[in-house]
Every structure is written in structure tokens, then in C-alpha cells.
Amino acid sequence: MHNANPVDTPMDKSCVLSKKLYPKTEEEKKCMTKIPYASAVGSLMYAMMRTRPDLCFAVGMVSRYQNNPEPNHWVAVKRILKYLKGTSDLALCYHGESLRLVGYSDADGSRDRDERKSTLGYAFYWEALRCYHLVQQEVALHLFVYHGSRIYCLYISSPRSYLVKEIR
Incomplete structure (x- = not known):
């Protein structure tokens, strides 16, 4: 992910994830066991809860598939990481005196x-x-x-x- 290109949104609007997209071949299953899917999603959840509410929807979607992730699910997680890479130097600054x-x-x-x-x-x-x-x-x-x-x-x-x- 170090050389990945940043993206503007944490989830592509055309991205459709489903439980039906499970690893079908033995090769896919073996490949997915080497990917730190649950660890990455857990780290994203921590960031979402502490400092990044903009990740709520995307992280909520990918977290549903931790039991049996498929390569497309991993692509969605990597997109969130690319989004974080591109927005790491952005901050929200609020000014005002109203209590509302x-x-x-x-x-x-x-x-x-x-x-x-x-x-x-x-x-x-x-x-x-x-x-x-x-x-x-x-x-x-x-x-x-x-x-x-x-x-x-x-x-x-x-x-x-x-x-x-x-x-x-």
C-alpha cells in the first residue's frame, strides 16, 4: 500500500459486496488465508471510532465479511486504505460561537x-x-x-x- 494511488472516496459507488462472493476454488481459499483481512478491518474500525467518522459506512460494509472474505472484499478494504492515504493531511477546522x-x-x-x-x-x-x-x-x-x-x-x-x- 506504500506505493498505492490515493482515491477520493472510501467506497466506490458501484462496489457490491455479498456473502455469495466467497472463495470458490482451493487456490482462492489458500490465497485469502495469507491476507490479513480481519486485522486490517479491525484497524480501520479503531480509526473509524476514534478519529474518522467518514469511514463508518465503508468499514461497516467490509466488516460483515470477516468470516469468509473473498478477493473482492479485500479490494474494498484496500480502497479504504488508499482513501486514508490520500486524506491523512486533511482536517476539519470549525469556527463559531453558537452552542447548537x-x-x-x-x-x-x-x-x-x-x-x-x-x-x-x-x-x-x-x-x-x-x-x-x-x-x-x-x-x-x-x-x-x-x-x-x-x-x-x-x-x-x-x-x-x-x-x-x-x-x-
Whole structure:
């Protein structure tokens, strides 16, 4: 990875990962046993939790395949590492005097090909510092499909209420 070219995003939008992409031949299985997939994903998780919330979605996707990774899964992990290489000298600088809580949320619309569930995520910022975030697969997909963003707004309102009480 030392000579790798940096990329602009941690995950390519055309990248589709699946449990069905497991090593099929003995040669692929043998090759994958030599690759430190779980170690790399664990290191990325540590970075994501401590300093890089921009990695949440991509690391969440590749971490689902630690049990039986395939070469395409490893390509996705290497892309995240290339993204880190290209963004290591960037920083967010915030200026301002307002004390406000801001929340953002998003859903990917069933990108998970194995479970056919949406991945939901939200993040709350106080004083421009991330104070709470979550990324997870939707448990009740039928609620999300039929009720759309109303259910999702209820989904994120609970941690928002908690954070408002804590800040006051």
C-alpha cells in the first residue's frame, strides 16, 4: 500500500459486496488465508471510532465479511486504505460561537444484497464536534418501506432527546 494511488472516496459507488462472493476454488481459499483481512478491518474500525467518522459506512460494509472474505472484499478494504492515504493531511477546522446540536441522517435503500435490508445511520454534532453516531442495518425493513422517512425520524429522535437533556 506504500506505493498505492490515493482515491477520493472510501467506497466506490458501484462496489457490491455479498456473502455469495466467497472463495470458490482451493487456490482462492489458500490465497485469502495469507491476507490479513480481519486485522486490517479491525484497524480501520479503531480509526473509524476514534478519529474518522467518514469511514463508518465503508468499514461497516467490509466488516460483515470477516468470516469468509473473498478477493473482492479485500479490494474494498484496500480502497479504504488508499482513501486514508490520500486524506491523512486533511482536517476539519470549525469556527463559531453558537452552542447548537445538529443531527444528520441517511439510509442507503437496501444496498445489502444478502439480507435485503437498508443500512441506516445518523450522527449528532455539538459545537461542531461529533458527540454521537450510529450505523446499523434496519431490523424492520417493512416499516421502513411502507412509512419511509417518518419511521426514520422516530428512529433518530430518541438519541436526540437524550443528548438535548445532557447538554442542558
